[in-house]
Amino acid sequence: MATERYHRGVVYLLVVLLALPVLGTLIYSLSERWDATVLPHGLTLHWYTTLWLDDRFLMAFWHSLVVCLGTLLLSTILIVPAVFAIHYYFPRLDRWMNILILLPFAVPPVVSSVGLLSLYADGPISLVGTPWILLGCYFTIALPFMYRMLSDSLRVINVRELVDAAHLLGASTPRAFWAVILPGLRKGLLASLFISFSFLFGEFVFANMLVGTRYETLQVYLYNMRNASGHFTSALVMSYFIFTFALTWMAMRISRQERT
Amino acid sequence: MATERYHRGVVYLLVVLLALPVLGTLIYSLSERWDATVLPHGLTLHWYTTLWLDDRFLMAFWHSLVVCLGTLLLSTILIVPAVFAIHYYFPRLDRWMNILILLPFAVPPVVSSVGLLSLYADGPISLVGTPWILLGCYFTIALPFMYRMLSDSLRVINVRELVDAAHLLGASTPRAFWAVILPGLRKGLLASLFISFSFLFGEFVFANMLVGTRYETLQVYLYNMRNASGHFTSALVMSYFIFTFALTWMAMRISRQERT
């Protein structure tokens, strides 16, 4: 029983550790002042209205949306057929892909940014400073999530046998893919798109180092605003948090449905 | 067959997309000059020796190691019992934990950094600028990886029945955990530690915004060096790449062994 209580304690501790900063920020963003006192003073939505009426904020938000959605579109077109091809034609390649997709983890954004900067600095093509270079970098970030989740979805549905069954009923391979395999991927695809989106939307290093203020994304804006009033930034943080948390929650719902 | 060729093409394209930048950087780091010409000039290890004899680089390397290994130690002590407790006592909690651990994904580092900065700016405790605040932030980064991989390991080994069997043979719950469950987690734990390590080692945003040059980590050093010679930074990038790739490869090997 003592052991059980210890274990229970550890679980609660984890929950508190994760929730406390969020709660603090929320209160801060809703209060007029919270300086040397223990409790905050005055309840206000002032910081939120200021934020949501700022043109630069809205532009940055728009830039982030464009880059993220563009990346996800590119990733879907490239990765979905690749995953199917690997599972149907070369199932043994899956092992190698699982290593390959870890490359982006092995090379952190600062490292690859510095690398890309020195590569392109003197080169003839100047992608640096344009959103196009972000698309490429973000693709490598989305790849592990999308490949892993799609691959897991396919592993569950026994691709070979379903395609065999469809063939015997008269369907061609592309037809079998569209009618039988893709619908099975739909939920895994949506879930991985959501996760990738919230990850990409929060990406800062590539955006700041490769593009900076020339195509300011939300994170870069946020970074540049870091010296504004703490209440204002807290409102920003909370707005952001609610937005991506809603997204993440949707992703979870979808991936949970998939399992049942 | 046309379909198969298309699919095959997509797979190759993916491989090339991932490998090309790495190859370019490698050549750049080994060449004396590579300016307006198509091919580089002169083979040299000069950039590598300069790097590895730089005291500031070595200190930053050391700082990164301390923070990462400290985080992993903390995470192991907290997460391993938590995962066991959840799987053995409250298996239904696992679903909720899987959502909870996504919080760090929902709140990107810039957002939480800005939030933490405004929280602590006026507070009595001043953690900002010390490595301690990094430990806390890095814990939330390591949590999803470690929880997920440990949870997957436990799902495979049927915790309840193994502990029941150990109980009937006279073992207490802690004894059963140490003798029967922990060894089954060993490989999953090692793999998740490796992945977390290479991810944390590459973390930049928290390190730069919360601590900066007061406790310079490798990524911050790298960032501050971004305007040095492109050949030098390429050598840095390649050194880093080889180091973390070796780590990642070890993690893959371990997690593969686990499956057999």
Place this chain on the structure above:
Amino acid sequence: MSFVEVSGFAKSYGGNTVFEDINFVLARGEFVTLLGPSGCGKSTLLRCLAGLVSLDAGQFRVEGEDITYAVPQKRGIGMVFQSYALFPNMTVSQNIAFGLKMQKLAAKVVASKVAEAIELVELGGKERAYPAALSGGQRQRVALARSLVVEPRILLLDEPLSALDARIRRSLRQQILDIQRRLDLTTIFVTHDQEEALTLSDRIFVMDRGRIVQQGSAETVYTRPANEAVARFMGNYNLLGPQESRLLLGLDIDGHLAIRPEVIRLFAADDVTPGLIPATVMHSQLLGNVVRYQVEAKGVALQIDCLNRRAADLLSDGNRVMLHIAPEDLQEIAP
């Protein structure tokens, strides 16, 4: 005083009764089977006996000692799980030694007892193998040895053979029975397989919807089922309603009449012995050593099992035959 006394066991989960009113006693060395369809509560009952699940009510005595509330570690009960539950990180020897090490026995004693147990389950040569390298049958023998080596007072087996294929199942069944006899071990075996229950048990407890509906020897349970549910579960009984009994046998009975398919005898169509019933073969199935006929006699469909003795003796569909059903083979049965 009986060796094992179970009285008034009851358990429910969130308003659903898993089992209730469970009472039985066992003699030392008895082999009993808890037989029932899946979901009848038999596995939960076994886990309650082991102390892995808490009881709502009831008392559990072994050798007179009340262990209703004892922790699993102190019950002296061994258990074999359907999924083996072998410790994957330990070799065969280490798995078997685990319980002995918990008793803090000397290494030498542990080694000799483990060697003995390995010999008992015929796993010589596999001492250093890990469970993952063993076949299903071998794994279950390791699990058996691991439970036996600590010399439990009672051995519980929770569908230990269900995950194995038919051939292995039969040979391991025999092996379990031999070991149980040799060690004179009080054993409770849970299964949903009638053949397993019939071949193994001194007594069978038939469970249905959370209650023990019949206790008795294999012969009794098979030949004298207590009610319709047991009859349907135990064999391919012909169950005749009141109208069918009247049509076929001219008997006036309120309830059901049960006739086992193997007690009906077939005679040639021209046999004039009195008391025979004329019938027509509708369908036959060769099951191997047995041929199963579907016949119609006086408008009643019956199933008859015969030995498959000679190909020439097989009856074709449409053949006419005479049946003989002895009065002592008719059983009135509770619904």
Place this chain on the structure above:
Amino acid sequence: MSFVEVSGFAKSYGGNTVFEDINFVLARGEFVTLLGPSGCGKSTLLRCLAGLVSLDAGQFRVEGEDITYAVPQKRGIGMVFQSYALFPNMTVSQNIAFGLKMQKLAAKVVASKVAEAIELVELGGKERAYPAALSGGQRQRVALARSLVVEPRILLLDEPLSALDARIRRSLRQQILDIQRRLDLTTIFVTHDQEEALTLSDRIFVMDRGRIVQQGSAETVYTRPANEAVARFMGNYNLLGPQESRLLLGLDIDGHLAIRPEVIRLFAADDVTPGLIPATVMHSQLLGNVVRYQVEAKGVALQIDCLNRRAADLLSDGNRVMLHIAPEDLQEIAP
């Protein structure tokens, strides 16, 4: 000209022969079973017939047309998989309609054919259910309907019942047979279960290590096994070596002698009819409708199956009995 002609089929993977020298012909409407232990190549052979795996050599004709190299879509062959292979994103109706839609039939025609197929497999009311909501038996009936609705020339069934539990297996077995008879459908059924093969097939092809070792009716294969492997696989044959044959029967035979356990008759120990062999019951097992005795006669161990007619007739261990083995039940058998 036979309906189906298979000649010289051979297939190997990386130097390992999966099967070779496979030749057979089928008549229209025949139900044949490919029976063999797991790994004997029967499933791969079936996939080759469907065109899902390419052949190394051989020719495959259906109604005289050579379809050895035809794509699966053009063969007119239906197949039911052990794992059902239902499309998880489609309802029962949509699954069944899939093949018809590929043929671009009018929606009205599709609907009426689907309704017919659903009635055939008795799944009325489940039209809008998704496969995940169905039981194993229901799923396999959907898979069956999906294959049948496109009116294939040949139906292939790859262990369709292996994943189901015993009761469902028996009832679905009967349903498959009824449908096959009604549609007069040429069917090849792959299984490793002897009872399934015996009860279903017009003919059984016994496969062993990549070859068809015997083709024949259920009765023939069961009562006249071509070699020792078939005998061991088909039943519980008593197989006597040369020395045992001499001891028990005074016969001098080079090879093995096979005696089925159900042909040996038991008589009372005091029966003096000439030709009877005295024996002692060593062990008995009640299997339900059958009692299986292990006896020893003149130093030879034999297994005997009897019907479980009356509890009073059961012999106990140590009982002495007389055996009768008719000369026509002795079979010399190839090794």
